[in-house]
Amino acid sequence: MFNLFKDESQSVNSFFLFMQSLANRNLVAEALKVSEAKYRSLLENMGLGVIYLSNAGTVISANQVAGQIMGLPLNNMVGRALTETCSRIVKEDGSVLAHEQHPAMLALRTGKPVENVVMGLFNHAQQDHTWVMSSSVPEFLPGEREPHQVFMTLTDITRRKRVEEESSLASVIVNNTGEGIVVTDQDNKIISVNPAFTILTGFSRQEVLGKRAHCFQSPKNAIKIDEALRNSRKNGNSWQGEIWHRRKNSDDFPCWTTINQVKDATGRTTHHVYVVMDITHLKKDQNRLGFLAYHDPLTKLPNRMLLKDRINHALQNARREGSQVAVLFLDLDRFKIINDTYGHAVGDGLLKEVATRIKNLVRKEDTVSRYAGDEFIVFMEDVSDTKSPATLARKLIETFNIPVEVKGHTLQVTTSVGISLFPRDGDDSDSLIKNADAAMYRAKKEGRNNFQYYRPELTTQAFEKMAVETELRQSIDKRELVLYYQPRVCLKTGNIAGIETLVHWQHPVMGLIPPARFIPVAQESGFILALGEWMVEAACRQMRCWLDERVPVNKIVVNVSAFQLLRSDFLATVERILREHELSPHCLELEINESSLMDNAEHIIKALNGLADAGMDLTIADFGKGYFSLINLKRIPAKKLKIDRSFVSEMLCNSNYEAVIRSVIALGNSLNLQVIAQGIESEAQKDKLIEMGCNLGKGDFYFPPALPDAKNLTKLMS
Structure with missing residues (x-):
């Protein structure tokens, strides 16, 4: 129991x-x-990102802050390798941080803490880097020498990092900007300056610290710094404007100055910041632009804007005092030929010399203006009598009798001058200039190299000329130009030796206009280039038609101007037209008037030789009216001389004209040139020319000019 x-x-x-x-x-x-629970609560509320890593680099646990820094839910982090949770880590210098250099990996490998490492972790949610301060502490089990895990903390320093970067960037900007920056305290005493300020003023930092900002202010200022500060308080704590400053060597220089007030949280001004930009070059550019706005950049003469302003101002005085003023309008004769021949550099040099010569002749109170291109205006105030402008005009014309040397070229130029007077010829600047311009064109019409006073009828003529020029430029597009054709015959046999062309203008209102009325306008306006090319093309097209129809024509003749010959592409243009119409160069004969050879002879002779080398015949037309050098005539590969019609029409009743014709024929025979007489109107003229030894001729006696489809022209050529 x-x-x-x-x-x-x-x-x-x-x-x-x-x-x-x-x-x-x-x-x-x-x-x-x-x-x-207490530990987890502590981790979640400590404000740091916390991550536990196993010794294999796998995330054991992490808090919510760490998840926010990484931009990942926690269940996407735990159990994954560190490399998977953050795919890209960068150092402070922007380079990629290798995985084995990660603070946590170093702590695992060395068994020692790795603290306060700054790095950027890629945030998956924000798709940007989050900057952190990281510390990694290895943890050991009792009796173990190798860490079994790592305790890693992450402190988000992104905002601090950005503030530091912005502060660093601001410092870099301030120290490297080209503008001087001055910082003063509330009493306007200098506490800091940047390097640009010391370079700008020559004052070192030590020389200005503690001094008031007024120390580098120039005495020539219209506005003082104290006044600018007061204005800055009125204008929202900022002011900007032009202030002159002083360098250490006492030089004054203009600056665009900005003054800003810096205030604390209570609204009290604690500092002033001055930004000073040297605008010396800007002021020079501004002055230069101001000059260019009223002056011609090439000659430095007043332009039309300043000229009109001075005329209008002078007219007010003239009306009040009952005095006269005069406008002289100058235009260089044949300047375009010089410009096209020698180039714009020579043309510009000529214009500068012209400006100098004009200025040397006028009074101090007169205004010389380059009005446009090769046009100059002299404006005379307080003209004592109507003869004074004429006296100056003669001096201006005479000054150009002396050749001008430009870039190794000797140039001979003349000028035509038109004169208008106030109050007789106009009451405002525009009227006076317009009427002086009309008078200048009258001077050109009278033979150039002279002056003319304005007459009321000149205005009508000028408007008519302008209207003709405008309509003429449209004549090709409107198909108003037509070529008339006139046979050239052998005086002894009567056989046709070629067909000459003559351009007419079929005006819709004025009817058929002969070339003598519009060719001068075409030359003055520059339209002669387009007109001349059209004539060559139209003549070659007609020649092709005649050849296709088996009309017995072996040569077609076209008159060309000096303006065309001076173009570098003229030969190429003619050859292109011949190719397009499948014509041999021997089918085309080109005529140039003797008067055209007197200007720019060297360039024209060179062009004529090029045309002759290409296979075209050349004729010197209107021979005997000009003064072309016989030496130059021998240098031109011409085959024919054409006697002006005025000699032919008067030879039977004027022995002097007969003598001229005999001289031209004798000259032609001595140079092996055929001589052509134009304007033959009677059998007596024909017989006389044959008796004198003339080879060829044309005129109404044989056949008047006609259109190509005229029956009599076709009959004659067949």
């Missing part, structure tokens, strides 16, 4: 001991749960 009860007693004791042990375990487990 005793043993029985003894065994039962032991069992009961064991049972109670077991129950007590179980209760203790539950208490421990409950305590652990409480401790873990």
Whole structure:
């Protein structure tokens, strides 16, 4: 019994001991749960990112802050390798941090803490880097030498980092900007300057610290710094404007100065910031632009804007005092030929010399203006009598009798001058200039190199000329130009030796206009170039038609101007037209008037030789009216001379004209040139020319000019 009860007693004791042990375990487990909850709460509320890594680099656990820094949910982090949770980590210099150099990996590998490492972790949610201060502490199990995990903390320093970067960038900008920057305290005493300020003024930093900002202000200022500061308070704490400053060497220089007030949280001004930009070059450019706005950049003479302003101002005085003023309008004769021949550099040099010569002749109170191109105006105030402008005009014309040397070229130019007077010829600047211009064109019409006073009828003529020029430029597009054709014959046999062309203008209102009325306008306006090319093309097209129709024509003759010959592409243009119409160069003969050879002879002779080398015949037309050098005539590869019609028409009743014709024929024979007489109107003229030895001729006696489809022209050529 005793043993029985003894065994039962032991069992009961064991049972109670077991129950007590179980209760203790539950208490421990409950305590652990409480401790873990407190620990988790601590981790979640400590404001740091916390990550536990295994010794294999796998995330064991992390708090919400760490997830926010990484931009990942926690369930996407736990159980994954560190390299998977953050694919790209960068150092402060922007270079990529290698995985093995990660602070946590270093702590695992070395067993030592790695603290306060700054790095950028790629945030998946923001798709940008979050900057952190990271520390990694290895943890060991008892008796172990190798860490079994790493405790890593992450402090988000992105905002601080950006502030530092912005501050650093601001410092770099301030120290490297080209503008001087001065910072003063509330009493306007200098506490800081940047390097640009010391370069700009010559004052070192030590020389200006503690001094008031007025120390580098120039005495020539229209506005003082104190006044600018007061204005900055009125204008929203900022002011900007031009202030002259002083360099250390006492030189004054203009600056565009900006003054800003810096205030604290209470609104009290604590500092002033001056930004100073040297505008010396801008002021020079501004002055230069101001000059160019009223002056010609080439000659430095007043332009038309300043000229009109001075005329209008002078007219007010003239009306009040009852005095006269005069406008002299000058235009260089044949300037375009010089410009096209020698180039714009020579042309510009000529214009500058012209400006100098004009200025040397006028009074101090007179205004000389380059009005446009090769046009100059002299404006004379307080003219004592109407003869004074004429006296000046003669001097201006005479001054150009002396050749002009430009870039190794000797140039001979003349000028035509038109004069208008106030109040007789106009009451405002525009009228006076317009009427002087009309008088100048009258001077050109009278033979150039002279002056003319304005007459009322000149205005009508000028408007008519302008209207003709405008309509003439449209004549090609409107197909108003037509070529008339006139046979050239052998005087002895009567056989046709070629067909000459003559351009007419079929005007829709004025009817058929002969070339003598519009060719001068075409030459003055420059339209002669387009007109001349049209004539060559139209003549070659007609020649092609005649050849296709088997009309016995072996040569067609076209008159060309000096303007065409001076173009570098003229030969190429003629050759292109010949190719387009499948014509041999021997089918085309080109005429140039003797008077055209007197200007720019060298260039024209060169062009004529090029045409002759290409296979075209050349004729010198209207020979005997000009004064072309016989030496130059021998240098021209011409095959024919054409006597002007005025000599032919008068030769039977004027022995002098007959003598001229005999001289031209004799000259032609001596140079192996055929001589052509034009304007033959009677059999007596024909017989006389044959008796004098003339080879060829044309005129109404044989055949008047006609259109190509005229029956009599076709009959004659067939």
